[in-house]
Amino acid sequence: MNSSASATADSALRAAWEDLAAKVRYHRQRYYNATPEITDAEFDALYRKLQNLEEEHPELRVPSSPTLEVGAPVEEGSGFPDLEHLEPMYSLDNVFSKDELEQWLIRTPSDSYSVELKIDGVSIDLVYRDGELVSAATRGDGRVGEEITANARMIAGIPDTLKKNETFPIPSVLEVRGEVYIAIEDFPLVNEQRQKENKKPFANPRNAAAGSMRQKDPQAVKKRRLTLVCHGVGVAEGITFESQSQAYEALVAFGLPVSEYTQVLHTHEEIHAMVEKWADHRHDAVFEMDGMVVKVDNREQQRALGATSRAPRWAIAYKYPPEEAVTKLLDIRVGVGRTGRVTPFAVMEPVTVAGSTVEMATLHNQSEVKRKGVLIGDDVVIRKAGEVIPEVLGPLADRRDGSERPFVFPTLCPMCGTRLAPAKEEDADWRCPNTQSCPGQLAGRLEYIAGRGVFDIEALGEKAAWDLVRTGILTDEAELFNLREEDLLNSRVYTNSKGAVNAAGKKLIEGLKSQRDTDLWRVLTGLSIRHVGPTAARALAQKFGSMEAIRSASEEELAATDGVGQIIADSITQWFGVEWHRHIVDSWAVSGVTMEEEQGEEQPQTLAGLTVVVTGSLENFTRDGAKEAIVSRGGKAAGSVSKKTDYVVVGANAGSKATKAEELGRPILNEQQFEELLETGTVATLL
Template structure:
């Protein structure tokens, strides 16, 4: 029984209202930390604020066991991890949602120096280092007690097992480091693809993927998930007394711990608001998902003077950006056919504004996911859209059902060609159209894919053009693509004029096709649309085997031993080449002059082998993709974030926080001319 329930002075209706709100907040908070959320973060924030406002109007309701006074959520009773007590309590953050609320916070929290840093949408973790050695890693839990996940944390590359001291920052006797574990946006799709290839269900978003990954029983499975970490604070410490938060971050970086490259010191409320506005427009530039900007008073003396509430420090605030998850009505469910024959259900919804645009369609992945999520046609559903990621339906809001909803019946025949659908192999969650060669939808999708920037980069061949080439009978499959002539295009509607001659787009297509014959081998491998073989695996295979014939002849076990490939990809590669018409594609492309080998004389010298290079800002002679490609082609690693492991940071115009971070870490910084010399010689000098 809560203190409220024992207090007869609390009005019965108010008590009932408070109990209902508190129960909802606890329920959804527990799902967020220990399971799968079933409402968007924005809806939870609204519930939480409603409870706060009720308690502000009626202080007698604000009892110590209110959810507004608590941090995180207790670990689940059935957890396989031991509970451990944090050396110093981990707290939460209070939120503001508009300029007026931020201005009020700044007015009551004056400071000469603030820090702004991105609010990572990940899983909080506390690391304890004693005499520089990692002793323990624990989740936040309820702020006092978390789960011991030390073995799993030790396989995360960003987390050092031992700290390295410097003259300025010697390793302290004890330091408790707080941070956030996440999966980078660029890794999320591949992590989900691998999970599905192994028979698992796709994660709803990177945050859930990170939380689920860190709690796996086997550290070897955790390693596969590409978890990363960014440190954002310290708790208990002995032998280390920094004057400011910024000094603490500099020390963490010096010890070898990962610190966010997006941290900036600002010196006025106006500068804080400028950063809030900047990141509102650039929230998808970060390597991780973020949902707000955290503002902190930099001075530890000022932090101590301001103090904390029962759940959050008064010296920090999180400015939350508009939601990327919203609710809307699911009007219908239809299916699409992908380039590998995969049948993907997608939702037709009442248009809704989310993450900067109005959407009316969202993915449902596969029929198993439709059943697992329990969505019915007519449901109110939660959808998510982050950056350029296709919107997806996360699940229904079951409480809003009125009985008119109906079940989705998955089709038995391909909607494009009428072929009977089936799983490709036993145990597959996805159903596919087996008419891979002639299904118009598959062929169109494959043509569009191979024309993309990650493969042949054929600018004049888009989705509309691909569909036209198929409908007009010009192409039966992609094998004839590089044999196309001006005469062939006369049967097209997209590539001809009204007078019946080849138009400018047609001429451009033919010119693009001729240029595309001389791309790197890895791009040709990507263009074949082999299941599971993306750019990363294609690069690794091309670098090792140097020619497609050599790769085709290689044993599966040998292919699987290639770094970054593995058995699943190797078996998929072998199975693809066992199909006769697949071989015909390669043979006809080769006969047309398409690259089938990387000539060692033409390959760029591996000047950057073993080096990690970060490019930030705008360069005159390179696009962002061009700079990345130049680094990768010379054997280097092109990273999106600055850390102590970074070899060089290339700085162009409007570089921003990455340059600041590099200077704080004392990393070598190059201008564009230095970058060119580095590419040519392996040295900027």
């Protein structure tokens, strides 16, 4: 194309952008003034057309673009302040079988029920005063969440101003509950954008939504294609609703979206039929869903039924069984984690399970491979029950043709060649003893240090961690916080095509500087001491108040700490007994990393009155440590599952207790949810 033709094309694009931008501005103004000339859907289409044009031609976007007209961004590095909900934001009780659902319906009789799809997204709480959005918050612990108002303004379906209408008056206060999700068709586009930015793709839409809502820059939230669906109302002043369905009608009239799949049903048979229908059409919805929610429709009856400490009695969630699929086991390989644990994992032909494509699954350890009886080349059954990586249930042995071969566990570390240390009593894992120099372990530790639950350094992910190790920029984590821009010149990740430090490199250096000042428990967690996860680290930081005090404490003093116990105490003592470990702490201290913290209070009684059973092996808890963590927070650590059990925590190689929990319909938690339960006393979303 010659220069004249190119200029003409550019001029035409600019004219098209200006026309679209003018229309969006005009109709947005008419919308906020309650004098719309087009429907919401037509406006959305117009807005999307402008958005897509800017994405295809970023040079057209200017600071005054209507796609950038938002509130002030969150202050960099400030985090999110706490915000108390006007009314508690409860979770839902779950049932897992038709019989359990029927029993709930019998116990909760009503003339009508609102039945809707259970969206696998992230909960949000919106507050409107006199029709204006004044705050938005995450669920948090059900009472207090994180204030994310600036980010919420970037989410599709959340208007700044409620729409006036002839049917429902604008309330003086309206608290709206909803679910934020990424549509199934949009998820590949979100991951495509991340890959262009050299970032690791999200595992599933829910993870993407959860991470997106807590971005520090609202403009980054806008790129994630988040959408809201409302599913409830909290405090409402200046308006009353006779039913759940009427509340939904009002929300729609106000310009807030509700699920198009919701129905008001009157008989048990109708409810069971709808549950069965969606069991066969789970992937027909625009969003990922993992069950159905049944609510008493009458609001007066809802108030009469009330709620327990964690869930309303007038609603129940029916959870569909975990999905299973058959695929080919192509290979069994081993990986090395940050603690030296050598873990076999299955490499499979890609298969869709529970709405996401998977091609790897953990096999935990050598004993688990033998127990399952899988051979390389087998057709295997896999199950995904909420885990990021699915589980291999076992082989379809009758399909074997003789070409299959057994897996041979290596004797040498695949990352550094060191002879592996065999499994010990009460530890089924083989480990690489080359803790300091094994590149797999070091890269894993660096990535862990940068994680959101530790130092929260955004520019240091898996790929970057491996780059720092392979190029020799870091030989251990001691010098991490001493890195300078000139140290990154040999990096492939942190330099541009001209060999200069790129934006990611500058962001890394800035992040290392800004994140040095953090909580002591995060620093302790970042040391990757075996068995010391966030819960134990918090307890130690609260009791001892400084790294030096922890380092100098006797094994007996450490073991006496609530939520720690003898095994963790022994692990800490052994860790600080290694010279290069102490060098890490000393180097970080010189670099300005937090080493002291005011002594906190005793553990909050978040589990008061709750009975919790732990089964299987947990990564960050020993058996005694998990028990002490429960008891120290006022809970009862039971040894068997019964109908009186409130939660069952399931780790690797869980046995009959996990099966019993499923049979009795007891809530099942993974380790991450267990830590959430310990901290808040509630779990936002159950498996």
